[in-house]
Amino acid sequence: MYQDDVPALELRGLTKRYDDTRAGWxxxxxxxxxxxxxxxxxxxxxxxxxxxxxxxxxKTTAISAICNLIRVTAGEVLVFGEPITSLRxxxxxxxAEQDVNLDxxxxxRETLIYHGGYFGMGKEEAESRAExxxxxxxxxxxxxxxxxxxxxxxRRRLLLARALMHxxxxxxxxxxxxxxxxxxRQELWSYIRRLHAEGTTILLTTHYLEEAEALCEEIALIRGxxxxxxxxxxxxxxxxxxxxxxxxxxxxxxSA
Amino acid sequence: MEAHGHTEQLSGxxxxxxxxxxxxxxxxxxxxxxxxxxxxxxxxFILVFGLSLSGRVRNVSGVEYDQFIVPxxxxxxxxxxAFSNNSSTMFQARFxxxxxxxxxxxxxxWQMTIGFVVGGIYRGLLIGVGLLALAIVLTGISIAxxxxxxxxMALCLVLFAAFGTVxxxxxQSWDSSSFIANIVILPLAFVGGTFYSVELLPSPWEELSHFxxxxxxxxxxxxxxxxxxxxSIWLSLGVTAALAVPAYVWAQWLFTTGRKLKA
Numbered sequence: 379m380y381q382d383d384v385p386a387l388e389l390r391g392l393t394k395r396y397d398d399t400r401a402g403w404x405x406x407x408x409x410x411x412x413x414x415x416x417x418x419x420x421x422x423x424x425x426x427x428x429x430x431x432x433x434x435x436x437k438t439t440a441i442s443a444i445c446n447l448i449r450v451t452a453g454e455v456l457v458f459g460e461p462i463t464s465l466r467x468x469x470x471x472x473x474a475e476q477d478v479n480l481d482x483x484x485x486x487r488e489t490l491i492y493h494g495g496y497f498g499m500g501k502e503e504a505e506s507r508a509e510x511x512x513x514x515x516x517x518x519x520x521x522x523x524x525x526x527x528x529x530x531x532x533r534r535r536l537l538l539a540r541a542l543m544h545x546x547x548x549x550x551x552x553x554x555x556x557x558x559x560x561x562x563r564q565e566l567w568s569y570i571r572r573l574h575a576e577g578t579t580i581l582l583t584t585h586y587l588e589e590a591e592a593l594c595e596e597i598a599l600i601r602g603x604x605x606x607x608x609x610x611x612x613x614x615x616x617x618x619x620x621x622x623x624x625x626x627x628x629x630x631x632x633s634a
Numbered sequence: 635m636e637a638h639g640h641t642e643q644l645s646g647x648x649x650x651x652x653x654x655x656x657x658x659x660x661x662x663x664x665x666x667x668x669x670x671x672x673x674x675x676x677x678x679f680i681l682v683f684g685l686s687l688s689g690r691v692r693n694v695s696g697v698e699y700d701q702f703i704v705p706x707x708x709x710x711x712x713x714x715x716a717f718s719n720n721s722s723t724m725f726q727a728r729f730x731x732x733x734x735x736x737x738x739x740x741x742x743x744w745q746m747t748i749g750f751v752v753g754g755i756y757r758g759l760l761i762g763v764g765l766l767a768l769a770i771v772l773t774g775i776s777i778a779x780x781x782x783x784x785x786x787m788a789l790c791l792v793l794f795a796a797f798g799t800v801x802x803x804x805x806q807s808w809d810s811s812s813f814i815a816n817i818v819i820l821p822l823a824f825v826g827g828t829f830y831s832v833e834l835l836p837s838p839w840e841e842l843s844h845f846x847x848x849x850x851x852x853x854x855x856x857x858x859x860x861x862x863x864x865x866s867i868w869l870s871l872g873v874t875a876a877l878a879v880p881a882y883v884w885a886q887w888l889f890t891t892g893r894k895l896k897a
Contacts (some may be wrong), residue, residue: 396897445738448897460796465644465740480730483660496739499740540735567653 384459384497385485386548386579387421387444392453394439394603413439415603417587421596423458423547426580428588428594432631438476441552444474444581457548467540469497474537474548474553476553476583480525484628486536487512487521490543497544504543512570531562538566548579567593591623601634649746653736657723657753661760667718668757672699673764676711678702680772683829695831697860705855706767707827708762709790713851716758716794717801717819722809723753724802726828733895740892743889747799751885754795762787766859777858781856782867785876792853793878799885822848832864 398529414436421427429437442448444455446462460467481489489512493505514520515535520528528536534554540551551570555563572595574580584590590597592613598608607614607630611623620626661668684700691699720769743798769775777783798811805811828846832840843849844865856872857863863870888894 442897445734446896447734447737449892464830465646465742468738469644469740471738475734477732479734480734481656481732482726482730483663488659492652493735495655496649496736496741498646498648499739499851500648540687549674 384423385420385456386423386425387419387455387459387581388443388452388456388459389419389440390456392419392440392443392455394436394450395444395451396439400527400592406608413603414443417600417603417605418583419598419605421548421579424574424577424579426574426593426595427582428590429581429583430590430597431450431600432628433598434583435449436554437600439603441473441550441581441583442599444550445471457468458502460629470547472513472541472544472549474541474549474551474554476556478533480523480533480536480540482524485522485524486517486532489525489536489540493540493543497502499544500538507545511543516565517538531558533564534558534566538569542573546578548581549573550581552583553585554582555584555589561573563589587623587627597623599634601631604634606630606634643767644740646741646745647743649739650749650783651748652754653741653749657750657867658756659724660718661753661757663695669760671714671859672711672761673768674706676761676765677768677772679707680769682792684773688740695833695862696862697862698773700747700773701769702831702856703774703776703829704765704773705859706823706826708765708859709786709848709851709855710760710823710826710828711765712758712787713790713794713823713848714819715761716754716791718811718815719757720754720795720798721805721814722798722808724750724799725805725808725811727872728803728805728895737892737895744886746889747796747882747886750799750823750896751792751795751882753800757792758791758795759787760863777859778861779858782854782871785871786851786854786858789874789878790855793874793881796878796881796885797871799886800881803888819848823852824835825849826852827864847873850874 379381392414393416394414395410395412417440439448443450444462444470455462457467457470463581475631484492487508491504491509494507499507512521517535517539519531520532525533555566570580582590582594594611596610597614599606609617609621614623614626618626618629620629680700680703684703687699693699694702801811801814825843826846827843832843832849835843850870850873853863853865854867854874857867
């Protein structure tokens with residue numbers, strides 16, 4: 379069962395070095411690009427946490443490590459106290475990736491049902507949950523349409539619906555509103571806010587700083603794979619003597 | 635709105651079953667390309683080579699020619715389908731990156747391997763059984779040794795579905811997997827004794843045929859269907875198993891280590 383007072387997410391000395399050479403696997407950990415450098419991070423249960431940084435800062439790499447999508451060079455990832463190698467830890471995470479990565483052979487409904495299945499749901503539960511998500515994300519009219527035939531906004535909605543399908547405790551949103559119009563962005567955030575209000579932990583990366591400021595209770599700034607600051611939006615403004623998060627961001631990145 | 639799930643112990647078995655179902659669904663959704671097309675092309679071989687040449691080539695090793703070529707054609711169609719199914723499904727999953735949905739899910743690597751391999755086995759089996767049914771009607775062929783037939787079909791399908799999975803994981807482009815299919819598997823299948831008995835070949839071609847792994851699969855299929863083979867059934871099954879095991883272990887190793895699947 380769940381453990382009380384256990385952080386939703388803990389990164390301990392997380393390091394990832396990408397091997398750029400063709401034979402890089404022979405020299406794992408010695409050459410290549412250091413994307414995440416001994417990163418320690420803790421996100422408490424129920425938090426709305428923002429991870430901000432420029433392109434190449436290591437945000438997506440850190441998320442990939444949390445979701446078992448890369449081979450980490452060193453360090454440890456714990457989700458609600460369990461290592462990411464455990465099936466239970468993985469079942470607690472819902473990921474909406476930055477890039478659209480939908481299965482082209484499946485319809486909207488099948489995409490959700492099969493995802494539920496991969497994450498341990500039975501047929502009936504997955505079917506009923508899929509219908510719930512289809513309504514929640516306004517995909518009813520496209521229920522039996524395959525992913526390649528959806529519009530950009532519909533794909534984004536489906537990605538988010540898929541991430542939430544198995545009722546994860548920790549939802550990771552990697553730039554979920556990149557390239558999304560204002561209306562849909564508001565719609566997505568309203569759903570995410572509701573989800574958070576109900577106790578789901580949210581880890582968000584975004585380039586929209588005003589969005590992070592409005593939504594996140596706590597923000598971490600990273601650059602070059604290292605943590606450079608971490609606090610609430612108010613705390614960061616105070617620390618950097620800045621009027622808003624954009625100013626904080628500029629000052630923090632310059633000083634890093 | 636939300637009740638957080640999965641506090642119980644997960645085994646990953648459910649996920650594996652859904653992945654296997656997804657892989658078979660893909661085959662079923664594209665059945666005209668995945669099943670009908672290979673059945674029709676193999677059927678054309680039976681009709682053109684078997685029925686038209688059977689008037690001139692009376693029999694080979696005491697077997698009517700139209701029946702003689704059936705086992706090899708079934709083996710060829712099955713192994714090519716199992717291979718191309720899994721090389722394309724794996725490459726597609728990597729290319730579209732929806733493999734991440736599977737890699738991030740609560741499944742053990744061995745369950746992912748089984749889930750993917752099942753698709754190729756399913757497709758190869760549909761083709762094999764379909765062709766066999768048509769061949770029975772068209773040529774009057776019967777099954778001499780059902781147990782041997784089942785064993786060789788199972789081993790061939792595991793071997794080529796696993797090998798297709800490996801190639802799909804390593805492939806850098808669509809051309810990589812079609813290269814293996816067209817430059818390696820197809821020629822080996824053609825010179826594997828499908829259309830002739832290797833005993834009829836002059837030296838050194840007869841001896842060289844014994845280095846062709848598909849030769850043993852064709853021979854085992856022929857033994858299962860006709861009770862006739864150029865080599866011992868045990869040797870054929872042994873060679874096929876000796877290839878199927880490492881191919882499967884290789885696919886499993888890739889899922890376990892994440893090599894080529896995870897950066």
